[in-house]
Amino acid sequence: MRWALAKVAIATTSMVALAFCIPLALVTRQIAEDRAMMEARESAGSMVTVLAATEDPMAVGRAVAADHAGATGRLAVHLPDEPIIGNSHADLDEVRSAATAAQTTTVTTEEGLIYLRAVLLPTDRVAVIEVYLPAPMLTDGVTTSWLTLLGIATTLVGISVVMADRLAAKVVRASRSLAEGATRLGAGDLSVRVHPAGPEELKDAGEAFNAMADRVVSLVDAERELTADLSHRLRTPLTALRLDTEALPDRPDCNRIKASVDALEAEVDAVIAGARRSVVDRPVHPSEVGEVLAERMAMWGVLAADHGRRFEMFGTDEPVWVNVPREEVVSCIDALIGNVFAHTPQDAPFRVGLESATARLIVEDGGPGIADPMTALTRGESGAGSSGLGLDIVARVARTGNGRLRIGRSQLGGARIVWTFGDAHIN
Secondary structure, eight states, X not given: OHHHHHHHHHHHHHHHHHHHHHHHHHHXXXXXXXXXXXXXHHHHHHHHHHHHHOOOHHHHHHHHHHSHHHHTTOEXXXXXXXXXXXXXXXXXXXXXXXXXXXXXXXXXXXXEEEEEEEEEOTTSOEEEEEEEEEHHHHTTTHHHHHHHHHHHHHHHHHHXXXXXXXXXXXXXXXXXXXXXXXXXXXXXXXXXXXXXXXXXXXXXXXXXXXXXXHHHHHHHHHHHHHXXXXXXXXXXXXXXXXXXXXXXXXXXXXXXXXXXXXXXXXXXXXXXXXXXSOGGGOOOOOEEHHHHHHHHHHHHHHHHHHHTOOEEEEEOOSOEEESSOXXXXXXXXXXXXXXXXXXXXXXXXXXXXXXXXXXXXXXXXXXSOOSOHHHHTSTTOOSSSSOSOHHHHHHHHHHHTTOEEEEEEOTTSSEEEEEEOSXXXXX
């Protein structure tokens, strides 16, 4: 935009400058010619005065030598029947023609201009005064004047371009800020706001953008408050479940149930606290996937042992950090492993591993597999009678971290789900 406005300024100012400079250049040339002709008339006029007083060639010669034009070899006097006094540049026929016509005339040559003035002498004879004006004299100062005009025009164009660029810079900065804010908002950064600047129209657009962003935040927060309210409704059956577990005897299996109820209550509290937090107050802190995986497998491993389900963990011990909140990594791992328990036979084995070299989390099972991966990744769609949200949640989190989720067939015979982290780094 800045270059476009600069080109407009160049075109406009150039046309204005040309409209003034071309006539001024012609006038300057004409002034130089008029100045030279005036000097020629003055020299001729002084010779007329001399000829009116005397026709003595010696006296006229002294007068010619005393004149500036005569001293520079540009003045001559043609007396009847007398040799030429001074330096003549005119053709004799032209001099005779001027004398016969008894009038003033000019003759243009390749070298310049010749001014011929016929003078009636007291003896009723006609003399001709010749003043030679060379071409450089006719254009004396014209080049300097034209260069000055060109410099003025160039300066005016430069000033107009600078001013247009400064004005355009404000518009461009305001437009770029608004575009960057819209891009960040579209990418999910609901905390972004812009500083309204530039012309009134862009200021209005910036204020409208901020108002829209505030409205989006309020709508999202309202939805999350609704989620918190719905999660809070789980407390009633959870409280009843806790009362029932407290009445259980002190046995290992009963203690495990009590621990599960405690974990469930902690998860509900975490969901409510997270849902009530505004979207603009949620900084993303990197998470170490290996640590989270080990923590969650400690819980799922106990459940697998109770079910008699064989499982294996593989991968390296090198930490893999991703730009995904820890609670979302926990949610994704639980969703992937929970699908294994929910949709495979109780004796079906599974493998969970973290490949640090390729920054991938892999979950494989020995179940029936996933017949339609596209349907499984569609939110709300499931071929196994579930809510259809688990894999969609994992896929959404993967995309948020610039990663991807792929579903295939594992060596165990069932499904192979690979979560590839986009923004991962290994310490």
